[in-house]
Amino acid sequence: MSGRIERAFARARKARRAAFIPYITAGDPDPGRTVALARALERGGADILELGVPFTDPIADGATNQRAAERALAAGTTLTTVLETVRSFRLTSDLPLVLFTYFNPVHAYGLARFSVDAASAGVDGVLFTDVPVDEAGPAHEALRRVGIELVLLVAPTSTRARVKAVRRLAGSFVYFVARSGVTGARTTLEEGLEEQVRLVRKLTKTRVAVGFGVSTPDQVTRIAQFADGVVVGSVLVERIAELGDAPELPGAIEALARSFALATRRK
Amino acid sequence: MAPLEELTEAWHEARRDRAFRHELAGLLETYCGRPTPISFAARLTKHLGGAGVYLKREDLCHTGAHKINNALGQCLLARRMGKARVIAETGAGQHGVAVATAAALLGLRCRVYMGTEDERRQALNVYRMKLLGAEVVGVEAGARTLKDAINESLRDWVTNVATTHYVLGSVLGPHPYPAMVREFQSVIGSEALLQIRKQHRSLPKLVVACVGGGSNAAGIFTAFVPYRQVELVGVEAGGRGTRLGEHAARFAGGEPGVLHGTRSYVLQDQDGLVAQTHSVSAGLDYPAVGPEHAWWHDTRRVAYVRVDDSEAVDAFHLLSELEGIVPALETAHAIAYVARVAPRMGSGQAILVSLSGRGDKDVAEVARLEGVTL
Ligand SMILES: Cc1ncc(COP(=O)(O)O)c(C=O)c1O
Numbered sequence: 001m002s003g004r005i006e007r008a009f010a011r012a013r014k015a016r017r018a019a020f021i022p023y024i025t026a027g028d029p030d031p032g033r034t035v036a037l038a039r040a041l042e043r044g045g046a047d048i049l050e051l052g053v054p055f056t057d058p059i060a061d062g063a064t065n066q067r068a069a070e071r072a073l074a075a076g077t078t079l080t081t082v083l084e085t086v087r088s089f090r091l092t093s094d095l096p097l098v099l100f101t102y103f104n105p106v107h108a109y110g111l112a113r114f115s116v117d118a119a120s121a122g123v124d125g126v127l128f129t130d131v132p133v134d135e136a137g138p139a140h141e142a143l144r145r146v147g148i149e150l151v152l153l154v155a156p157t158s159t160r161a162r163v164k165a166v167r168r169l170a171g172s173f174v175y176f177v178a179r180s181g182v183t184g185a186r187t188t189l190e191e192g193l194e195e196q197v198r199l200v201r202k203l204t205k206t207r208v209a210v211g212f213g214v215s216t217p218d219q220v221t222r223i224a225q226f227a228d229g230v231v232v233g234s235v236l237v238e239r240i241a242e243l244g245d246a247p248e249l250p251g252a253i254e255a256l257a258r259s260f261a262l263a264t265r266r267k
Numbered sequence: 268m269a270p271l272e273e274l275t276e277a278w279h280e281a282r283r284d285r286a287f288r289h290e291l292a293g294l295l296e297t298y299c300g301r302p303t304p305i306s307f308a309a310r311l312t313k314h315l316g317g318a319g320v321y322l323k324r325e326d327l328c329h330t331g332a333h334k335i336n337n338a339l340g341q342c343l344l345a346r347r348m349g350k351a352r353v354i355a356e357t358g359a360g361q362h363g364v365a366v367a368t369a370a371a372l373l374g375l376r377c378r379v380y381m382g383t384e385d386e387r388r389q390a391l392n393v394y395r396m397k398l399l400g401a402e403v404v405g406v407e408a409g410a411r412t413l414k415d416a417i418n419e420s421l422r423d424w425v426t427n428v429a430t431t432h433y434v435l436g437s438v439l440g441p442h443p444y445p446a447m448v449r450e451f452q453s454v455i456g457s458e459a460l461l462q463i464r465k466q467h468r469s470l471p472k473l474v475v476a477c478v479g480g481g482s483n484a485a486g487i488f489t490a491f492v493p494y495r496q497v498e499l500v501g502v503e504a505g506g507r508g509t510r511l512g513e514h515a516a517r518f519a520g521g522e523p524g525v526l527h528g529t530r531s532y533v534l535q536d537q538d539g540l541v542a543q544t545h546s547v548s549a550g551l552d553y554p555a556v557g558p559e560h561a562w563w564h565d566t567r568r569v570a571y572v573r574v575d576d577s578e579a580v581d582a583f584h585l586l587s588e589l590e591g592i593v594p595a596l597e598t599a600h601a602i603a604y605v606a607r608v609a610p611r612m613g614s615g616q617a618i619l620v621s622l623s624g625r626g627d628k629d630v631a632e633v634a635r636l637e638g639v640t641l
Binding site: 061066133 | 524533540
């Protein structure tokens with residue numbers, strides 16, 4: 001398992017916080033700015049960074065992340081350029097990094113070659129949005145060989161049998177989808193989330209990060225009381241869309257990240 | 268995943284249930300007008316001067332295409348599963364019309380996603396769906412065609428799965444869809460096998476169907492697959508050129524890939540990004556193909572060929588003038604291939620073509636392409 005991800009969760013726990021896990025789409029608004037944005041998120045208090053690999057057909061994403069993927073692709077982002085971005089970020093940072101990707105770009109790159117290149121670039125975890133756990137064996141094995149962990153999604157609708165299958169392949173955490181559907185900011189949280197998270201933790205015997213729809217510091221604080229990590233994506237992506245090329249973009253992202261990072265305290 | 272597990276289970280139960288099968292068969296007979304006949308195309312055969320051409324008349328189904336066979340099956344299943352709402356993607360609009368029709372018949376709420384480019388070129392069907400009480404939602408992403416409509420349908424489904432069944436329109440997507448849709452469409456081939464034996468007194472030498480996702484082709488091929496002496500040919504859209512982006516010929520230009528939860532041949536670039544496609548016919552304009560077709564291709568049971576836009580439009584006219592049947596532009600691709608090969612075959616031999624749909628929906632677009640104002 002990746003030492004960096006484990007250590008990040010341990011550090012947050014010790015500080016009586018949930019881990020803060022921001023998400024942005026790599027290459028949005030263009031590949032040249034991603035490293036600066038990643039650094040801004042780190043300064044803003046990220047514990048783990050989730051970096052989306054843009055895809056032409058992002059079926060698990062809502063409109064905000066779809067637009068981000070379109071901008072990134074239009075700017076020439078590919079899986080190869082994302083790995084280059086990770087490599088140059090790693091020169092100056094030890095922040096754990098999880099790639100959030102659809103399977104086809106990895107399939108085209110070659111699973112084995114991707115695993116090796118991702119590990120050497122400094123990727124710690126990979127989440128495939130469209131690979132169900134019963135099809136995830138080969139990816140898990142290829143990644144395990146190079147020391148990268150597979151991050152699996154668990155949904156409120158997942159059956160017990162499926163959650164148990166997740167347990168066999170999961171690394172230091174699983175990603176719990178706070179609400180069925182696609183990514184995107186929402187104003188309300190699903191009822192019963194706390195019990196669901198506890199159940200998933202019990203069944204998978206690993207940490208649970210909650211994401212999909214978390215959009216305000218207030219929601220983060222509520223989730224932080226019972227989850228091991230909180231993923232915040234669409235609000236950050238929306239801000240990137242608003243500011244685009246503006247020079248104040250990294251500063252604004254850092255400030256926004258900080259407001260979420262501060263909200264991860266446990267009471 | 269949970270929605271797929273629920274659907275798989277419900278479908279397995281339904282297909283074992285006599286009452287379900289009986290109800291579907293009854294609707295196919297008394298509502299769709301099945302069995303559809305096969306017609307011997309005498310003037311086309313004479314014109315081509317070779318093999319005899321038989322047309323399996325799915326254009327005579329209620330709503331004008333084979334799509335209703337699957338739409339009725341899945342809408343009955345939706346009702347059985349207690350889902351009051353159905354959604355569908357559509358390219359040519361035929362599947363959308365079929366689902367809107369079945370939903371009206373069974374009292375289900377219906378929403379259809381359609382790329383805005385397809386809404387433009389299949390405007391008649393957009394209005395038909397609305398007449399049938401469905402809500403039509405335009406999709407602006409990507410090339411604004413079938414693939415983008417499927418993306419949006421999948422997003423709706425995962426968000427509203429408690430109340431909603433997604434009626435996928437071809438042998439595409441994750442399990443159980445490819446197997447389930449093929450089974451609902453296999454009535455085409457089961458009927459045709461008996462009919463051609465009766466009318467031609469032997470098996471055909473060749474069976475031809477156009478392949479978008481591949482449902483009418485899978486529907487007619489399945490009955491003939493065990494007969495090794497029968498050649499099977501699937502016709503893909505050659506579009507306006509051979510470069511990536513100019514066609515939808517997955518077997519000519521595609522690589523294995525994963526799209527919409529299925530591993531199959533996918534038109535994509537070297538980075539695994541899915542390519543845009545082009546075809547004059549909206550129903551063939553899709554970058555992947557049903558996984559069973561990939562299997563038939565790799566095992567060489569079915570040969571896949573391409574027919575370009577202009578050949579298809581020529582065949583659209585040919586069948587209209589010689590047989591009094593205006594075919595859908597999708598179907599015209601299959602007819603164009605028949606026109607290519609029939610002259611080289613013996614006159615005692617038979618070609619069976621899946622006449623997957625009628626072309627009323629395409630009349631305005633063909634007129635526009637030919638500079639005719641209506
Ligand atoms: C008349 C007709 N034929 C064929 C097709 C292509 O679909 P499939 O390959 O699933 O039969 C369509 C799709 O819209 C259609 O309307």
